[in-house]
Each structure stands twice: as structure tokens, then as C-alpha cells.
Amino acid sequence: MSRTVYVNGEYLPEGEAKISIFDRGFVMADGVYEVVSVLDGKLIDFPGHQARLNRSLDALEIGQPLSDEDYLAMFRELVTRNQIGDGLIYLQVTRGNPGDRDFAYPPKDTPQTVVAFTQAKPGLAENPAAQTGWKIVTLPDQRWGRRDIKTVQLLYPSMAKMAAKAQGADDAWLVEDGKVTEGTSNNAYIVKGNTIVTRELSHDILHGITRAAVLRLAREAQLQIEERGFTPEEASAADEAFVTSASAFVMPVVSIDGAEIGDGKPGKIAARLREIYLDEMRKTAL
Structure with missing residues (x-):
């Protein structure tokens, strides 16, 4: 079964997910990420991870594309759609796609890129x-x-x-x-x-x-x-x-x-x- 992933507000089959080759996360590593564990279908320490995401974005002067409530709803939707019992959610936010490559930051109104996907890890807490x-x-x-x-x-x-x-x-x-x-x-x-x-x-x-x-x-x-x-x-x-x-x-x-x-x-x-x-x-x- 194909995973459902999140790309800029859309839930898509993983094979249909696309990001521009000009995205600064791709050409400049200009982005941040978080990994949240899922146990028994629930998110582990979500508030802590969300606070660190916000801190990382602020430190790099990347705008905040979603609210904490939006991230929580999106994570829960991915868990449900992908039927994750135990596993991980990977979230990445980049400075976005300026339409070309340049060392200078793009205009501040350039939309950020937000992607997220799940990884099923049955028995995550029972690691031998x-x-x-x-x-x-x-x-x-x-x-x-x-x-x-x-x-x-x-x-x-x-x-x-x-x-x-x-x-x-x-x-x-x-x-x-x-x-x-x-x-x-x-x-x-x-x-x-x-x-x-x-x-x-x-x-x-x-x-x-x-x-x-x-x-x-x-x-x-x-x-x-x-x-x-x-x-x-x-x-x-x-x-x-x-x-x-x-x-x-x-x-x-x-x-x-x-x-x-x-x-x-x-x-x-x-x-x-x-x-x-x-x-x-x-x-x-x-």
C-alpha cells in the first residue's frame, strides 16, 4: 500500500509528491526538520518538538507556515491515513522555492515548503x-x-x-x-x-x-x-x-x-x- 504524504497542504500518494528543483532545502540545505515518535497511534512529546521547530525556524529567520494546531491536526491525519501504530513522523520546513538558485534569501513573502511523511516501525519501543x-x-x-x-x-x-x-x-x-x-x-x-x-x-x-x-x-x-x-x-x-x-x-x-x-x-x-x-x-x- 502506498503511503500518504503531506506536501504544502495536500495529502498525496507518495509517488505523486513533487518539490521544485529550485527549493532551497534541495539546493542550499536551507531548512529544518523534526522527527516525532508514534506509539500506540499517539504522538510522543509533540509540544516539545513543536517548540523546537519554532525555535529553529526563528533562528534561521524562516517564516512559520502553519500554526501548532495545524501541525498537530496534520500529524494525526497522517497517522490515521497510514494506519501507524508504532513509528515516526518526519517533518521538514524549508525557505521555499524562489524560482532560481541564489545565495541571497528570497523575498520574505516566498511561501515555505512543508512536507511530512510517516515511517512504520512496529515494536519501536521493544527494540532488542x-x-x-x-x-x-x-x-x-x-x-x-x-x-x-x-x-x-x-x-x-x-x-x-x-x-x-x-x-x-x-x-x-x-x-x-x-x-x-x-x-x-x-x-x-x-x-x-x-x-x-x-x-x-x-x-x-x-x-x-x-x-x-x-x-x-x-x-x-x-x-x-x-x-x-x-x-x-x-x-x-x-x-x-x-x-x-x-x-x-x-x-x-x-x-x-x-x-x-x-x-x-x-x-x-x-x-x-x-x-x-x-x-x-x-x-x-x-
């Missing part, structure tokens, strides 16, 4: 990797300086993820000035005793929506939080480690650059945070 954990390698962080804006320029994260897979790992943690920034598509954490350490918010990392929820739940569980950078060596000596993202939720990390973290198995704190995060998100899903 959560029981075994991820293996991580470190690579230099060679991305641009505004990683807090969720732009569509994802070439280097893709290259880093493929480099990690070539080494037999599941993902890479990116390192700048000797300290871990984040994963290729996730925020990074280590645990020492009762303390969770993760990099502080800045232009250096994406302000993860799952990150915010997990840290809130960790504090409610009486865990200590240190928001600071940590080195790969500190990660190797940690009791446990994990990553968070909209699609992986809370994913344990069991090794870094070939060195086992803790006993080389998913840690108890990561497992507990995954459990309480999924429980909370299901209760508050829209």
Missing part, C-alpha cells in the same frame, strides 16, 4: 538493542557551529555513522577539544555512582526533546545531574552510559572505542530511565 546495548566509537566533530538548530544538513553525521558501522560499532560519539559533544543523532550520557553527566546546552549540541524529558524524570527519581562535558577516557571509566533520542528513547551504551563500560552490559540506571520515560510518554501522548 535495549537489552544488549550499543557499541560506540569516537570521531572528530566536524559539523558547523550551530548544532542547536535542527537543520537538514546531515552529511557529516551520516558519514560518522557509516564510519562507526565500518568499525563494527552502532554509532559514533563526536569529540571536540577533547570532550564528547553528542552522538551522530542523539545526546550522550555517562553515569558514575548516582550521578548522570551530560554536556550542557549551548550552540555545540542539539537541545534534545528526549534529553529534557529524561533529565526531568531522573531528577524526580532523586538522581544527581551534572551538565558538563566529559572526555572519552572518563566515559571508559564510567559505571554505565547511554544515549537519548526521539526514536531510540533511552539506549544503553556498553563499550566505547573497544573498551567495555562497567561490566559491558546495559546499566540499571539506563534501563530504569528507559522504563519510566516510556511509561510517562505513553501517559501524556496526544
Whole structure:
């Protein structure tokens, strides 16, 4: 069955969806995106993702084509039309089609391009990797300086993820000035005793929506939080480690650059945070 996708106000079969070759998202990577998880047919942490979308658009001075209510209605319609139980919704907003290619921004009244599509992921929350954990390698962080804006320029994260897979790992943690920034598509954490350490918010990392929820739940569980950078060596000596993202939720990390973290198995704190995060998100899903 062909997916129904959303393109600029229309719901279309995926084979009929078209975007201009002059769209700035295509020729300039001039756009932002969000990925929202769907569990049991409901949207996970939609308000957080919508707030970050608005922040990204504002940071790039791209106009806001739809209201929050319009996005919510469109997401729900895509879930219904595509019969998504568990899965993801990908949303992309670009500066639009100026009719030709130019480094200068087009006139402000140029309509933005809005596209969205679903990806069915049955059993998304029951990912077997959560029981075994991820293996991580470190690579230099060679991305641009505004990683807090969720732009569509994802070439280097893709290259880093493929480099990690070539080494037999599941993902890479990116390192700048000797300290871990984040994963290729996730925020990074280590645990020492009762303390969770993760990099502080800045232009250096994406302000993860799952990150915010997990840290809130960790504090409610009486865990200590240190928001600071940590080195790969500190990660190797940690009791446990994990990553968070909209699609992986809370994913344990069991090794870094070939060195086992803790006993080389998913840690108890990561497992507990995954459990309480999924429980909370299901209760508050829209």
C-alpha cells in the first residue's frame, strides 16, 4: 500500500509528491526538520518538538507556515491515513522555492515548503538493542557551529555513522577539544555512582526533546545531574552510559572505542530511565 504524504497542504500518494528543483532545502540545505515518535497511534512529546521547530525556524529567520494546531491536526491525519501504530513522523520546513538558485534569501513573502511523511516501525519501543546495548566509537566533530538548530544538513553525521558501522560499532560519539559533544543523532550520557553527566546546552549540541524529558524524570527519581562535558577516557571509566533520542528513547551504551563500560552490559540506571520515560510518554501522548 502506498503511503500518504503531506506536501504544502495536500495529502498525496507518495509517488505523486513533487518539490521544485529550485527549493532551497534541495539546493542550499536551507531548512529544518523534526522527527516525532508514534506509539500506540499517539504522538510522543509533540509540544516539545513543536517548540523546537519554532525555535529553529526563528533562528534561521524562516517564516512559520502553519500554526501548532495545524501541525498537530496534520500529524494525526497522517497517522490515521497510514494506519501507524508504532513509528515516526518526519517533518521538514524549508525557505521555499524562489524560482532560481541564489545565495541571497528570497523575498520574505516566498511561501515555505512543508512536507511530512510517516515511517512504520512496529515494536519501536521493544527494540532488542535495549537489552544488549550499543557499541560506540569516537570521531572528530566536524559539523558547523550551530548544532542547536535542527537543520537538514546531515552529511557529516551520516558519514560518522557509516564510519562507526565500518568499525563494527552502532554509532559514533563526536569529540571536540577533547570532550564528547553528542552522538551522530542523539545526546550522550555517562553515569558514575548516582550521578548522570551530560554536556550542557549551548550552540555545540542539539537541545534534545528526549534529553529534557529524561533529565526531568531522573531528577524526580532523586538522581544527581551534572551538565558538563566529559572526555572519552572518563566515559571508559564510567559505571554505565547511554544515549537519548526521539526514536531510540533511552539506549544503553556498553563499550566505547573497544573498551567495555562497567561490566559491558546495559546499566540499571539506563534501563530504569528507559522504563519510566516510556511509561510517562505513553501517559501524556496526544
